Amino acid sequence: MIAAVNQEAASAGLNPGLPLADARALEPGLQTQPEDAAADRRQLEDLADWCGRYTPWVATEPEIADGAAGIWLDVTGAAHLFGGEPALLADLLARMRGFGFAAALALASTPAAAWALARFDARAAEGLVLMPETERAALAGLPVAALRLAPQIVTGLEKFGLGRIGALTGLARGPLVARFGETLARRLDQVLGRGGEPISPRRPVPPHRAHLAFAEPIATRAAIEAALDHLLPALMQSLEQARRGLRRLEIAFYRVDGAVRRIPIGTMQPVRDAGYVKRLVAEHLDKIDPGEGIELMRALAIETEPMLPRQVPLPDLVPAPPKADIAGLVDRLANRLGAANVLRASPCASHVPERAQALLPLGERARAAISARPALPPRPPRLLSNPEPIDAMALLPDAPPRQFRWRGETYRIRRAEGPERIADEWWREDAATRDYYRVEDESGRRFWLYRDGLYGECPQAPRWYLHGLFA
Amino acid sequence: MLPRRDTSLVASLRREIGRVELRPHGVLSFGRPEIDGYLPGGGLACGALHAVTGEAGARLGFAACLAGRLQRQSGRPVVWVSARPELYGTGLLRLGLDPARLLLVRAPRPSDLLWALEEALRTPGIAAAIGEARALDAVAGRRLQLAAQTSGVMGLLLMQEDAQSVPGSVTRWHLGAAPSMSDLPGLGPTRWQADLMRCRGAEPKSWLMEWQDATDSAAGGFAVIAEPLDRPHRPAIRIAG
Numbered sequence: 001m002i003a004a005v006n007q008e009a010a011s012a013g014l015n016p017g018l019p020l021a022d023a024r025a026l027e028p029g030l031q032t033q034p035e036d037a038a039a040d041r042r043q044l045e046d047l048a049d050w051c052g053r054y055t056p057w058v059a060t061e062p063e064i065a066d067g068a069a070g071i072w073l074d075v076t077g078a079a080h081l082f083g084g085e086p087a088l089l090a091d092l093l094a095r096m097r098g099f100g101f102a103a104a105l106a107l108a109s110t111p112a113a114a115w116a117l118a119r120f121d122a123r124a125a126e127g128l129v130l131m132p133e134t135e136r137a138a139l140a141g142l143p144v145a146a147l148r149l150a151p152q153i154v155t156g157l158e159k160f161g162l163g164r165i166g167a168l169t170g171l172a173r174g175p176l177v178a179r180f181g182e183t184l185a186r187r188l189d190q191v192l193g194r195g196g197e198p199i200s201p202r203r204p205v206p207p208h209r210a211h212l213a214f215a216e217p218i219a220t221r222a223a224i225e226a227a228l229d230h231l232l233p234a235l236m237q238s239l240e241q242a243r244r245g246l247r248r249l250e251i252a253f254y255r256v257d258g259a260v261r262r263i264p265i266g267t268m269q270p271v272r273d274a275g276y277v278k279r280l281v282a283e284h285l286d287k288i289d290p291g292e293g294i295e296l297m298r299a300l301a302i303e304t305e306p307m308l309p310r311q312v313p314l315p316d317l318v319p320a321p322p323k324a325d326i327a328g329l330v331d332r333l334a335n336r337l338g339a340a341n342v343l344r345a346s347p348c349a350s351h352v353p354e355r356a357q358a359l360l361p362l363g364e365r366a367r368a369a370i371s372a373r374p375a376l377p378p379r380p381p382r383l384l385s386n387p388e389p390i391d392a393m394a395l396l397p398d399a400p401p402r403q404f405r406w407r408g409e410t411y412r413i414r415r416a417e418g419p420e421r422i423a424d425e426w427w428r429e430d431a432a433t434r435d436y437y438r439v440e441d442e443s444g445r446r447f448w449l450y451r452d453g454l455y456g457e458c459p460q461a462p463r464w465y466l467h468g469l470f471a
Numbered sequence: 472m473l474p475r476r477d478t479s480l481v482a483s484l485r486r487e488i489g490r491v492e493l494r495p496h497g498v499l500s501f502g503r504p505e506i507d508g509y510l511p512g513g514g515l516a517c518g519a520l521h522a523v524t525g526e527a528g529a530r531l532g533f534a535a536c537l538a539g540r541l542q543r544q545s546g547r548p549v550v551w552v553s554a555r556p557e558l559y560g561t562g563l564l565r566l567g568l569d570p571a572r573l574l575l576v577r578a579p580r581p582s583d584l585l586w587a588l589e590e591a592l593r594t595p596g597i598a599a600a601i602g603e604a605r606a607l608d609a610v611a612g613r614r615l616q617l618a619a620q621t622s623g624v625m626g627l628l629l630m631q632e633d634a635q636s637v638p639g640s641v642t643r644w645h646l647g648a649a650p651s652m653s654d655l656p657g658l659g660p661t662r663w664q665a666d667l668m669r670c671r672g673a674e675p676k677s678w679l680m681e682w683q684d685a686t687d688s689a690a691g692g693f694a695v696i697a698e699p700l701d702r703p704h705r706p707a708i709r710i711a712g
Contacts, residue, residue: 094641120587125504156495219661223474264702325594325595325596326547326548326594326596326597328594329550329590329591329594329596329597330574332590333576333587333590333591336586336587337577337578337587341576341577342574342575342576342577343574343575343576343577343646344555344570344571344573344574344575345558345559345560345563345570345573345575353559356561357560357561358561359556359575362574369537369569369570369571370560370561370564370570370571371564376561378559378562378565378684379559379562379565380528380559381531381532381535381558381559381562381563381565381566382527382528382531382558382559382562383557383558383562384557385555385557414650415650415651415653415657415658415659416657416658417656417657417658429518429655438657438658439658440650440651440658441648442650443647443648443649443650444647444648444650444651444662444664445526445528445529445648446528446648446658446661447528468559468562469527469528469530469531470528470562470661471529471531471532471533471535471536471562471566471611471663471682
């Protein structure tokens with residue numbers, strides 16, 4: 001079965017839905033490729049990503065039908081950056097062709113009208129920009145299929161001789177809805193701009209953003225840093241006017257070959273210092289492969305928080321206090337090492353030692369502070385994440401070991417405390433009871449050992465483990 | 472005023488020089504006159520890099536105790552950088568280090584670890600930065616020392632036992648475990664054989680120290696059990712490598 005055809009195949013009379021054998025009979029020289037819906041989808045998303053160079057507001061159609069799917073771009077307020085709407089469309093079309101895509105483009109005042117014109121107006125193949133007054137006339141001439149209706153509604157309308165959108169606009173709404181359903185009226189409203197159509201952009205469109213296009217693609221680190229020096233202050237100025245500070249930032253690099261690379265940056269506190277943010281971004285610049293060059297960069301303030309303007313101190317009169325900038329340290333650490341590697345110890349409700357503490361990323365709120373519990377026997381400052389098995393010798397089943405071997409060394413025990421019996425939580429599978437001993441060897445080294453299980457419970461003798469090191 | 476003995480004059484001059492050199496950021500007192508009086512400036516210099524080698528448990532405990540004292544005195548957090556932070560809050564609390572004001576940084580790669588430690592040492596808002604490093608070249612050591620000097624943050628480098636020299640550090644300590652003493656069955660208070668192997672402005676010296684656990688009521692503290700003269704069977708001074 002044929003899923004999609006290109007222009008040449010279509011002109012040879014091949015249509016999607018035709019069995020492959022029939023198509024081969026019609027056109028013996030047919031070249032075929034197996035359909036890969038997932039790859040098509042990825043391609044569409046990549047292309048939509050790249051379209052972000054024109055405007056951050058980009059949406060894709062949820063379904064790919066007949067090998068084609070649309071991308072919506074809201075260029076309101078963005079077209080002048082590319083020399084006006086016709087120039088933007090011409091540029092977009094030329095680049096799409098450069099990538100090897102067959103594209104039809106239409107710019108209209110509503111998403112529904114743009115959808116209809118791009119697919120059903122022949123002029124869209126060269127990029128179609130309509131003024132509001134001519135748009136109405138152009139839409140009137142389109143077939144009703146351009147209203148994105150179910151096929152049975154389209155055939156139903158055609159039976160009544162209502163083949164064009166223009167034939168519907170003058171009709172009374174009530175009978176139309178009664179016969180063809182509410183969808184028809186809604187689509188008609190949407191295409192004529194009488195009713196809104198909610199479409200969610202693929203990525204959030206933050207109100208604070210800045211972009212910089214380059215006449216010549218840039219590829220060097222120095223050039224990228226110079227571009228950041230333009231982008232970030234512009235973004236910070238917009239934030240300052242809104243009295244907001246940056247919490248999450250994304251820098252997008254649009255490459256000449258259509259690929260998009262992004263650097264996400266997070267901060268612990270709202271910031272509005274371009275130099276500070278640039279240092280955070282610069283840590284990641286090595287990971288950006290400029291390819292054949294970067295032609296556009298965008299800075300998007302994904303998340304912001306209210307932040308009052310700071311009074312600029314008079315440098316000569318007031319010596320600036322030294323900055324005790326722990327939040328800055330955390331930001332730098334988290335941005336280079338990953339937020340999951342900047343941690344704090346937080347207590348958990350468990351009496352099993354390794355589950356009584358969790359190392360949480362600093363961004364997460366700790367539930368409580370770890371407190372000393374004098375009722376408990378001492379705990380070691382270093383707890384091995386995986387208890388290590390040891391060869392231990394104990395004289396009596398319930399006595400601490402007299403000596404043990406760990407990592408190839410033998411330790412003779414001189415003093416011992418215990419046992420502290422810790423039963424595993426009963427709801428866990430193969431829960432075993434541990435007997436913990438605090439031991440000190442001849443030279444004073446102190447360890448936390450446990451016997452996993454009790455004598456007599458299982459056929460073989462229980463194993464010993466080393467779980468922690470005392471100071 | 473005339474000095475009574477030449478040796479004491481030299482010693483006092485040395486202390487004076489040390490104090491002037493290290494004064495900009497103050498010192499951390501051990502709380503024991505035996506140790507504080509011996510160290511130039513009356514304690515361990517803040518804004519400087521100190522290396523702690525020796526037995527794994529003892530060196531960790533010693534560094535945690537020092538950082539905990541600083542944390543309590545300054546009210547500032549402590550940063551601990553390690554490839555595997557297997558630290559346990561309840562245990563650290565006994566050593567006087569409050570895990571609520573402890574930032575743990577996991578840096579598996581040595582280059583990241585040194586970078587993170589240097590970043591921490593550059594931040595004046597913290598009390599101390601502890602780094603568990605495997606190896607350190609001269610340039611890295613010097614960088615860390617400079618960062619500490621500029622910000623006034625104390626840097627504590629925990630090194631493997633076999634680390635013979637730690638470039639850039641102002642003092643180097645070798646910590647060994649020592650058998651605890653107790654009339655009761657069980658373990659007595661933690662004891663360390665603390666050897667000051669190298670110190671600008673002072674000769675090497677050894678102490679047998681005992682650590683009194685920090686509890687809710689008491690802050691915990693060092694006690695000096697013996698000085699080298701009392702323990703002739705132990706080498707009083709080891710020669711720094």
